[in-house]
Amino acid sequence: MTTIDSIDNGVNVQALLDAREALKSAPEAAQFTWRSTTRWENGVHTTSTVKDFAGLGAEQSHKAEHEFVADHPEVFAAEDHGITPIEYLLVGLGSCLTAGVASVAQNRGIQLRSVEATVEGVHDIRGILGADSDVRNGYNGIKVTFTIDADASKEDIEALVAQSQKRSAVFDALTNPTDVTVEVA
Amino acid sequence: MTTIDSIDNGVNVQALLDAREALKSAPEAAQFTWRSTTRWENGVHTTSTVKDFAGLGAEQSHKAEHEFVADHPEVFAAEDHGITPIEYLLVGLGSCLTAGVASVAQNRGIQLRSVEATVEGVHDIRGILGADSDVRNGYNGIKVTFTIDADASKEDIEALVAQSQKRSAVFDALTNPTDVTVEVA
Numbered sequence: 001m002t003t004i005d006s007i008d009n010g011v012n013v014q015a016l017l018d019a020r021e022a023l024k025s026a027p028e029a030a031q032f033t034w035r036s037t038t039r040w041e042n043g044v045h046t047t048s049t050v051k052d053f054a055g056l057g058a059e060q061s062h063k064a065e066h067e068f069v070a071d072h073p074e075v076f077a078a079e080d081h082g083i084t085p086i087e088y089l090l091v092g093l094g095s096c097l098t099a100g101v102a103s104v105a106q107n108r109g110i111q112l113r114s115v116e117a118t119v120e121g122v123h124d125i126r127g128i129l130g131a132d133s134d135v136r137n138g139y140n141g142i143k144v145t146f147t148i149d150a151d152a153s154k155e156d157i158e159a160l161v162a163q164s165q166k167r168s169a170v171f172d173a174l175t176n177p178t179d180v181t182v183e184v185a
Numbered sequence: 186m187t188t189i190d191s192i193d194n195g196v197n198v199q200a201l202l203d204a205r206e207a208l209k210s211a212p213e214a215a216q217f218t219w220r221s222t223t224r225w226e227n228g229v230h231t232t233s234t235v236k237d238f239a240g241l242g243a244e245q246s247h248k249a250e251h252e253f254v255a256d257h258p259e260v261f262a263a264e265d266h267g268i269t270p271i272e273y274l275l276v277g278l279g280s281c282l283t284a285g286v287a288s289v290a291q292n293r294g295i296q297l298r299s300v301e302a303t304v305e306g307v308h309d310i311r312g313i314l315g316a317d318s319d320v321r322n323g324y325n326g327i328k329v330t331f332t333i334d335a336d337a338s339k340e341d342i343e344a345l346v347a348q349s350q351k352r353s354a355v356f357d358a359l360t361n362p363t364d365v366t367v368e369v370a
Contacts, residue, residue: 002291010228015262020314030311030320032287038279038298043195050268055310056260063265068253070280072281076240077200080248083235086354087219092273094223095231097367099270102229112350115225123217125240129205131215138358144367146270158369161246166366169271169313173323174293178359182282182350184343 010058011106029056045071045081084137092170097144100164113149120145140147142174196291214241215252220343230256230266270322277355282329285349295341305330308349328361 023030032055038048051065069082083091094117105112121142127135148157165171208215209361217240236250236369254267268276279302290297314321333342349355 012228014300016314018247019262020311020316023311023314024316027311027317029218030309030314032308032310034269034275034306034308036272036275036279036304038283038302038304040278040283040287040297042287043197044287045195045239046280048279052298053205053272058258060258062258062268066254066268068276068280069251070276070284073238073245073285073321075245075246077197080337083247083251084219085277085284086236086358087221087238088273088277088278088280089239089358090219090221091223091233091253091255092270092277093365094233095253096270098223098225099229099257100229102225102227112225117220117223119223121219123219123354124212125217126212126215127209128352129201129208129215130352131205131209132212135215136357136361137352137354138356139354139363142363142365143231144365145370146368147370148339154369155190161367161369167215167313167315167322169308169322169324170274170322171323171328171365171367172226172312172321173271173274173359174363176321176323177366178316178324178327180278180285180327180329180360182346182356182357183331184331184339184346185332 007106007109009102009106009112011103011105013106016103031055040132041081044076044078045069082124086121086123086177087131090121090142091159093142093144093174094119096168096170097161098145098163100168101146101148101160104163104167105150108160111151111159113151116147118145118147119143122166187357191356192291192294192296194287194291194297195242196288198291200255201288216240223245226266229261230254230329231262259296274324275327278327278329278359281353281355282309282331282349285353286333286345287329289345289348289352290335293341293345295345296336298336301332303332304328331345
């Protein structure tokens with residue numbers, strides 16, 4: 001028999017619930033600043049580096065520095081050294097919702113066996129090319145399709161996904177506007 | 186003397202201007218679908234894979250498949266195998282605006298020597314933790330700071346950056362809402 005105690009999706013839910021309580025009375029510690037630095041290589045080829053961030057009232061750091069190459073495909077007359085900038089949004093969305101599914105499943109005592117999310121973004125490139133000023137630059141829409149194998153009914157799995165969506169940082173960042181300021185130093 | 190013909194930022198502007206003209210009369214070819222697939226590893230650790238996309242009326246593919254690890258830092262009681270999902274948005278934004286600066290500079294005959302963009306996103310994590318329902322899950326704001334060395338006045342450099350912003354797919358995707366549908370297969 002599977003009991004809630006024996007469920008292990010690898011998420012330390014107790015630590016997250018403790019953090020929630022602790023931050024209720026220490027809102028300043030909940031203010032995080034995430035950072036990335038992009039260096040131009042050549043053409044539309046760039047390298048972005050992520051390592052340090054701030055949070056819990058202090059400077060923090062990932063265990064390692066991570067580098068991300070972006071470029072454009074050859075059909076855009078570029079060299080395709082890496083994925084396009086807008087594809088990074090799909091990576092962020094899929095990984096955020098999937099991490100959320102694992103966390104919610106742990107909290108609800110549902111053992112996951114496998115989770116896969118396919119993310120598709122529809123993009124009319126006439127916007128970025130300036131071919132039609134009525135076409136937006138970004139995605140016209142994004143669709144995420146989950147395939148989940150878990151000890152749970154289809155209904156419970158759908159509820160997991162709905163709750164993950166409700167608490168997802170990236171889902172919110174894409175479906176609602178964020179103020180972005182761009183300056184030259 | 187530097188002439189426009191001798192400017193080389195590595196961007197084939199003529200190909201992009203030709204594509205703009207060609208797509209004006211072939212809007213169906215301008216419909217792209219970008220894709221990413223996220224696989225759950227354990228806990229909040231995931232691996233996302235990007236290779237194929239559709240556009241110009243056909244299936245297309247990047248030269249290589251690219252994998253992206255996401256996780257959460259140890260201060261989130263996770264194992265920090267990679268950057269967080271929401272940091273991928275900063276990578277996308279920095280790389281998109283920087284590629285735009287290179288393209289616009291090429292079109293305006295401005296030789297770039299170096300471009301660096303520092304991207305910072307302020308995030309109150311009480312939202313995702315459910316500690317305060319008035320706090321949003323995503324970023325409260327994002328700031329991009331460019332440092333650019335180029336054969337141009339400060340004013341011309343600021344105009345470059347402004348034009349890049351105006352045509353940026355990721356800037357639009359973050360500052361304006363996008364419809365995101367999430368389903369279970």
